[in-house]
Amino acid sequence: MKLSARNVLQGRVVEVHKGQTTAHVRLEIGPGVIVTASITNEAVDDLALKEGDTASAVVKATDVMIGK
Amino acid sequence: MKLSARNVLQGRVVEVHKGQTTAHVRLEIGPGVIVTASITNEAVDDLALKEGDTASAVVKATDVMIGK
Amino acid sequence: MKLSARNVLQGRVVEVHKGQTTAHVRLEIGPGVIVTASITNEAVDDLALKEGDTASAVVKATDVMIGK
Amino acid sequence: MKLSARNVLQGRVVEVHKGQTTAHVRLEIGPGVIVTASITNEAVDDLALKEGDTASAVVKATDVMIGK
Amino acid sequence: MKLSARNVLQGRVVEVHKGQTTAHVRLEIGPGVIVTASITNEAVDDLALKEGDTASAVVKATDVMIGK
Amino acid sequence: MKLSARNVLQGRVVEVHKGQTTAHVRLEIGPGVIVTASITNEAVDDLALKEGDTASAVVKATDVMIGK
Numbered sequence: 163m164k165l166s167a168r169n170v171l172q173g174r175v176v177e178v179h180k181g182q183t184t185a186h187v188r189l190e191i192g193p194g195v196i197v198t199a200s201i202t203n204e205a206v207d208d209l210a211l212k213e214g215d216t217a218s219a220v221v222k223a224t225d226v227m228i229g230k
Numbered sequence: 231m232k233l234s235a236r237n238v239l240q241g242r243v244v245e246v247h248k249g250q251t252t253a254h255v256r257l258e259i260g261p262g263v264i265v266t267a268s269i270t271n272e273a274v275d276d277l278a279l280k281e282g283d284t285a286s287a288v289v290k291a292t293d294v295m296i297g298k
Numbered sequence: 299m300k301l302s303a304r305n306v307l308q309g310r311v312v313e314v315h316k317g318q319t320t321a322h323v324r325l326e327i328g329p330g331v332i333v334t335a336s337i338t339n340e341a342v343d344d345l346a347l348k349e350g351d352t353a354s355a356v357v358k359a360t361d362v363m364i365g366k
Numbered sequence: 367m368k369l370s371a372r373n374v375l376q377g378r379v380v381e382v383h384k385g386q387t388t389a390h391v392r393l394e395i396g397p398g399v400i401v402t403a404s405i406t407n408e409a410v411d412d413l414a415l416k417e418g419d420t421a422s423a424v425v426k427a428t429d430v431m432i433g434k
Numbered sequence: 435m436k437l438s439a440r441n442v443l444q445g446r447v448v449e450v451h452k453g454q455t456t457a458h459v460r461l462e463i464g465p466g467v468i469v470t471a472s473i474t475n476e477a478v479d480d481l482a483l484k485e486g487d488t489a490s491a492v493v494k495a496t497d498v499m500i501g502k
Numbered sequence: 503m504k505l506s507a508r509n510v511l512q513g514r515v516v517e518v519h520k521g522q523t524t525a526h527v528r529l530e531i532g533p534g535v536i537v538t539a540s541i542t543n544e545a546v547d548d549l550a551l552k553e554g555d556t557a558s559a560v561v562k563a564t565d566v567m568i569g570k
Binding site (some may be wrong): 437439440441442443445452455458459463464466469470471473477479482483487488489490491492493494495496497498499500502 | 507508509510511526527529531532535537538539540541545549550551555556557558559560561562563564565566567568569570
């Protein structure tokens with residue numbers, strides 16, 4: 163399935179931290195460049211996410227702000 | 231002002247494309263790694279955004295999905 | 299690519315309406331049940347979206363509110 | 367109060383799962399079609415949400431991606 | 435319909451500016467405190483939004499960042 | 503860093519409530535006008551957020567709905 167989301171940033175999972183319903187997943191998408199995602203625990207299980215996995219951070223263009 | 235948003239990805243503006251109310255701004259955050267933001271035309275003017283500027287893509291963790 | 303987004307609602311494209319930068323795409327996901335997406339024109343071209351296509355509305359759980 | 371959000375999908379609450387601050391609520395909006403929402407525990411209490419309730423999944427058009 | 439969104443900020447419409455698909459609506463929610471919303475033109479028509487109307491800015495808690 | 507987000511509402515922190523991964527932070531932005539943000543625990547620590555702090559609620563225009 164191809165997505166309309168404009169941003170698909172490939173990287174490597176460096177951390178998966180589960181709470182009671184929400185998990186934080188960190189991806190290294192470049193040398194020292196870390197992206198943090200907040201997703202459901204169910205999604206972590208569904209994708210069997212674990213440290214070392216190749217995965218992508220997917221972000222819709224409308225969810226990206228610019229800072230200058 | 232420091233932000234709660236977990237993702238601040240620095241890069242260089244490579245394109246600013248304005249529509250009637252909404253603009254698309256592309257940032258190169260790494261060699262060949264482009265992030266697209268959809269922001270208001272007013273924000274483009276307010277930040278005086280133009281090609282070549284150093285700027286950051288700012289994304290809240292809850293707006294990041296993971297694909298695997 | 300499998301996504302962490304919890305909501306993938308399959309349907310049929312019933313309308314694609316492009317503005318200058320932003321397009322509205324309507325999907326019928328059930329008898330008379332229409333979902334509207336606001337995506338970039340570039341995404342419409344990239345996915346070659348047109349009326350009659352089978353496609354899915356993809357929504358992150360954190361972007362769903364409940365009304366009662 | 368009428369909302370600008372374009373997507374109001376009516377259904378029946380099939381599950382309410384609370385964490386420490388965030389709850390996941392699942393709605394059946396059609397035969398076997400489940401939508402998951404991630405909302406605050408406070409909202410669950412405020413709306414007195416429970417299994418069997420008639421409720422709607424409300425989603426802004428800008429939060430809907432298309433997959434094809 | 436009561437909403438799970440935690441933020442419903444009442445105010446007065448001070449500007450409605452339509453593009454080709456997307457409109458910007460500004461609401462004064464307090465003396466000199468303006469909130470800008472980016473919604474679809476269809477929503478503007480659907481709610482018959484015009485200057486002077488009493489209306490509310492509705493925002494999900496997950497879409498609010500904190501700056502300090 | 504100046505942000506493209508159109509809504510920066512200054513106020514005073516009146517509550518910080520941490521869950522296992524997600525925290526709710528309430529800001530009083532006007533007499534009796536409370537805004538609730540759902541951010542990561544890490545962001546709370548990073549900004550050293552505590553009751554009484556002056557802080558701002560930051561919201562992108564695309565994340566604001568209108569109710570009438």
